[in-house]
């Protein structure tokens with residue numbers, strides 16, 4: 057089981073979504089930026105390292121969401137640790153993804169997400185719907 061951290065990065069009501077690149081597993085599908093948790097690293101430390109490496113940004117973590125375990129057909133089993141965060145410092149530089157897009161929460165379902173992220177998208181929508189009530 058591969059442990060992976062990912063960030064639901066918010067800014068002004070928009071969510072930072074990243075499209076995986078050609079040549080990667082799940083090419084052209086959308087994900088929340090992040091990556092594998094390394095030996096001796098906490099999920100949050102991995103998140104911060106990956107966001108800096110992949111996108112040149114730092115974040116303020118607001119909360120963690122429920123982790124998601126997903127077994128990809130012909131692929132690995134991943135345990136995804138999602139964190140809701142606010143973008144903090146750094147000018148976004150897209151280093152590994154094909155593109156990024158800032159998407160309104162209500163429109164997140166329109167993207168073609170990697171399978172493991174669908175329950176994360178659902179949690180994000182529920183969380184933000186509840187906070188707007």
Ligand SMILES: Nc1nc2c([nH]c(=O)n2[C@@H]2O[C@H](COP(=O)(O)OP(=O)(O)OP(=O)(O)O)[C@@H](O)[C@H]2O)c(=O)[nH]1
Nearest residue numbers: 060062081082087088089090091092134136170172173
């Ligand atoms: N970053 C990220 N990976 C995800 C998400 N959902 C999901 O199933 N994954 C899977 O988790 C794994 C993380 O891989 P990655 O390629 O992003 O991580 P990494 O940068 O540490 O990998 P590498 O340096 O070994 O290439 C991949 O199998 C990826 O498909 C997500 O929302 N964000």
